[in-house]
Amino acid sequence: MWQSKLLPKLAMLIVLPLLLLCYAAGNVHCSTIHENSEDFHSLLDFKKGITDPTALSNWTSNTHFCRWNGVNCTLTRPYRVTELVLPGKNLAGQISSSLGNLTYLNTLVLTNNSFHGPIPLLNKLLNLKYLSLGGNLLHGAIPDTLTNCSNLVALDLSKNNLTGVIPPRIGFLTKLESLLLNGNSLSGVIPPGLGNITDLSVIALSENQLNGPIPSEFWRIPNIATLYMFDNNLSGGIPQSLSNLSSLGQLSLEGNMLGNTLPSNFGNALPNIQFLYLGGNMFEGNIPASLANASGLIHLDLSSNMFTGQIPSIYS
Numbered sequence: 227m228w229q230s231k232l233l234p235k236l237a238m239l240i241v242l243p244l245l246l247l248c249y250a251a252g253n254v255h256c257s258t259i260h261e262n263s264e265d266f267h268s269l270l271d272f273k274k275g276i277t278d279p280t281a282l283s284n285w286t287s288n289t290h291f292c293r294w295n296g297v298n299c300t301l302t303r304p305y306r307v308t309e310l311v312l313p314g315k316n317l318a319g320q321i322s323s324s325l326g327n328l329t330y331l332n333t334l335v336l337t338n339n340s341f342h343g344p345i346p347l348l349n350k351l352l353n354l355k356y357l358s359l360g361g362n363l364l365h366g367a368i369p370d371t372l373t374n375c376s377n378l379v380a381l382d383l384s385k386n387n388l389t390g391v392i393p394p395r396i397g398f399l400t401k402l403e404s405l406l407l408n409g410n411s412l413s414g415v416i417p418p419g420l421g422n423i424t425d426l427s428v429i430a431l432s433e434n435q436l437n438g439p440i441p442s443e444f445w446r447i448p449n450i451a452t453l454y455m456f457d458n459n460l461s462g463g464i465p466q467s468l469s470n471l472s473s474l475g476q477l478s479l480e481g482n483m484l485g486n487t488l489p490s491n492f493g494n495a496l497p498n499i500q501f502l503y504l505g506g507n508m509f510e511g512n513i514p515a516s517l518a519n520a521s522g523l524i525h526l527d528l529s530s531n532m533f534t535g536q537i538p539s540i541y542s
């Protein structure tokens with residue numbers, strides 16, 4: 227009987243000094259008393275999936291996991307992983323889905339490595355704000371469940387080997403400010419709901435195999451600054467009466483199958499445009515005289531289209 231009361235106390239007497247030692251010295255063997263063993267084991271699992279983990283040489287039980295290279299944690303107990311940031315570290319292998327258990331994670335950056343295999347299941351990461359897996363060799367589809375990470379502010383999956391469609395529910399990511407999906411093999415249409423995200427300022431969908439029209443919602447995103455959709459198979463045109471897109475500085479649509487005439491108020495609706503690339507499409511009719519009002523233009527490419535008539539006096 228007495229044992230059941232005494233044993234926990236005894237255990238505390240042994241563990242407490244160890245805990246203190248562990249925090250004081252940092253290099254004591256702490257593995258047994260990492261206060262969030264789930265995060266500790268999730269990270270070790272992630273390391274196991276990496277073929278050459280040289281960059282993770284201090285990911286050992288001698289060091290608290292919050293001090294491992296690329297890891298950052300909450301400032302208070304229980305120490306939970308908030309950031310895993312390892313860009314350009316020559317890491318290869320598969321990204322373990324154990325990262326999907328780091329439920330306090332707000333930043334996951336594994337950009338510019340050589341990870342292959344699928345994007346892991348991250349749907350439980352409701353605190354995730356910044357996800358950058360660009361510049362790897364990831365393949366397969368973008369999991370629709372990624373749209374459950376409803377706090378995402380920046381999503382970068384660019385320059386991988388991703389296929390399939392852009393998740394139709396991507397418009398549910400209402401806090402998104404930056405979306406980089408360029409340089410993959412994505413197909414299908416651009417989900418119109420994406421254009422309803424009011425904070426979006428950067429969208430890069432270029433160098434994929436997307437088809438169908440540019441959703442009309444895109445021409446009303448209030449804060450859009452950069453819109454890259456070149457080298458796809460987009461069709462349709464640009465709305466004939468464009469609303470004021472005063473934050474748009476870069477619009478690149480070259481190398482698609484876009485056509486019809488440009489809106490006559492084009493230049494007036496883009497008062498701050500600097501880079502405008504429309505080459506290699508099937509635009510026709512006149513080059514709108516209003517382009518003369520886009521006085522901040524640095525680069526203008528209208529080549530390889532079917533424009534007719536006179537070149538307006540853009541530099542008057």
Ligand SMILES: *[C@@H]1O[C@H](CO)[C@@H](O)[C@H](O)[C@H]1NC(C)=O
Pocket residue numbers: 284289293294295296
């Ligand atoms: C782990 O390695 C990183 C990079 O080499 C270094 O910045 C960090 O201080 C190391 N952590 C510890 C506890 O030595």
Ligand SMILES: *[C@@H]1O[C@H](CO)[C@@H](O)[C@H](O)[C@H]1NC(C)=O
Pocket residue numbers: 298299300301308309
């Ligand atoms: C680690 O996270 C804390 C708060 O969570 C933050 O104050 C600190 O700047 C972060 N450190 C690094 C190196 O990102």
Ligand SMILES: *[C@@H]1O[C@H](CO)[C@@H](O)[C@H](O)[C@H]1NC(C)=O
Pocket residue numbers: 264268271323324325327
């Ligand atoms: C994630 O955590 C759950 C519950 O602790 C566990 O059953 C599961 O195996 C973990 N998944 C991975 C991939 O580590």
Ligand SMILES: *[C@@H]1O[C@H](CO)[C@@H](O)[C@H](O)[C@H]1NC(C)=O
Pocket residue numbers: 313314337338361
């Ligand atoms: C990834 O590499 C590209 C091209 O070299 C570079 O522009 C970008 O800044 C890198 N990103 C990160 C997060 O290191």
Ligand SMILES: *[C@@H]1O[C@H](CO)[C@@H](O)[C@H](O)[C@H]1NC(C)=O
Pocket residue numbers: 349350371374
């Ligand atoms: C994603 O969220 C939806 C609704 O918000 C929920 O019904 C669904 O179970 C979630 N899916 C996953 C895989 O977490």
Ligand SMILES: *[C@@H]1O[C@H](CO)[C@@H](O)[C@H](O)[C@H]1NC(C)=O
Pocket residue numbers: 363365387
């Ligand atoms: C990309 O995927 C395609 C088809 O799945 C494959 O043929 C190609 O080798 C992959 N490229 C890379 C760089 O992995």
Ligand SMILES: *[C@@H]1O[C@H](CO)[C@@H](O)[C@H](O)[C@H]1NC(C)=O
Pocket residue numbers: 397417418419420422443
């Ligand atoms: C976008 O928002 C408009 C106006 O609120 C709404 O009518 C439309 O259905 C929305 N589109 C999508 C695809 O969610």
Ligand SMILES: *[C@@H]1O[C@H](CO)[C@@H](O)[C@H](O)[C@H]1NC(C)=O
Pocket residue numbers: 435437438459461483
């Ligand atoms: C591009 O789209 C057109 C229809 O708009 C289609 O006929 C053609 O096959 C598509 N090309 C590619 C390479 O997908």
Ligand SMILES: *[C@@H]1O[C@H](CO)[C@@H](O)[C@H](O)[C@H]1NC(C)=O
Pocket residue numbers: 470471472494495497
């Ligand atoms: C467009 O909006 C900007 C900033 O809100 C404003 O300065 C400009 O006059 C507007 N242009 C037109 C043509 O409405």
Ligand SMILES: *[C@@H]1O[C@H](CO)[C@@H](O)[C@H](O)[C@H]1NC(C)=O
Pocket residue numbers: 491494515516517519
């Ligand atoms: C250029 O802008 C001025 C002032 O907003 C406007 O009066 C004029 O009609 C515009 N020119 C064209 C060709 O749209």
